[in-house]
Amino acid sequence: ADTLGSAATAKGRYFGTAVAAGHLGESAYATTLNREFTSATPENEMKWDATEPNRNTFTFGAADQVVNHALGQGMTVRGHTLVWHSQLPSWVGGLGTADLRTAMNNHITRVMQHYKGKIHSWDVVNEAFQDGGSGARRSSPFQDKLGNGFIEEAFRTARAADPAAKLCYNDYNTDGVNAKSNAVYAMVKDFKSRGVPIDCVGFQSHFNSASPVPSDYQANLQRFADLGVDVQITELDIEGSGTSQANSYANVVRACLAVSRCTGITVWGVTDKYSWRSSGTPLLFDSNYNKKPAYDAVLSALGGS
Ligand code: G3I
DSSP: OOSHHHHHHHTTOEEEEEEOGGGTTSHHHHHHHHHHOSEEEESSTTSHHHHOSBTTBOOOHHHHHHHHHHHHTTOEEEEEEEEOSSSOOHHHHTOOHHHHHHHHHHHHHHHHHHTTTTOSEEEEEEOOBOSSTTOOBOOOHHHHHHOTTHHHHHHHHHHHHOTTSEEEEEESSOSSSSHHHHHHHHHHHHHHHHTOOOOEEEEOOEEOSSSOOOTTHHHHHHHHHTTTOEEEEEEEEEOOOHHHHHHHHHHHHHHHHTSTTEEEEEESOSBGGGOSSTTOOOSSBOTTSOBOHHHHHHHHHTTOO
């Protein structure tokens, strides 16, 4: 196998990337995307501010562009994301409790119904826990008004809206064993024991020198998998360059391959040119779409060449 996607397929995994609708018209971007990747995650186009900027007015144009492109290329699609404190239009924060509950469930239902049958996995709830050692929930309109039960309610609503989609909880700084991942672990364990519908946990995996690939990354993925959920690496990027960046990427791929329920890896962008880390070089292709040492390391770790 001589592409990321074909090598991952040979290992029973997908290899995906975040995709921005606005770049699909750039031929080198589309060529690289189509050649290398078997899964796509709209980078911003499915977020609440993009899909329901005003209450009950749904706008799917940009997300449809990404979904249609991906499906047309035979890729699967990750839906990102239904309930998140960020990129939330201001009208949501202004609602009272009963109204907010209705709006959350309506948003989940309408967006998932629009894409019914087209989405492999949905990030139903994103980043609901705080950083630091408390293991507490993060303040958000949902948390503050609906309380801890909002996550469970979101997952139950999501299951009803598209029963075939895998339902994921997604977060960052949960990649190793720490207070935050322990809190997510406790939630998933509780959900599984009570039959709350959850199928997968996403580990964003945004790494840099201050937050490198944890030494217990594989062990952490495995303990979640042992709860009976799939695990996915959902937003991988690693700051740096050259051999050290390549080694870190290879470690991530090896960790996923060592966990049978690690079903796929998504990098958070095709090229350094458009990374959200505007001054960084965290991805597998440079700004001219040349393969970096990190690309070769990933391909080789996947068993390709
Ligand atoms: O679309 C507007 C455009 O109209 C405007 O002219 C321009 C001016 O700043 O802003 C554009 O919106 C930007 C949007 O990306 C689309 O490019 C926002 O300002 C910018 O904040 C937004 O950043 C995104 C960020 O999420 C927002 O939180 C990044 O692209 C996206 O990569 C990043 O992705 C997140 C995941 O969803 C969740 N996990 C963390 C990850 C990295 O932060």
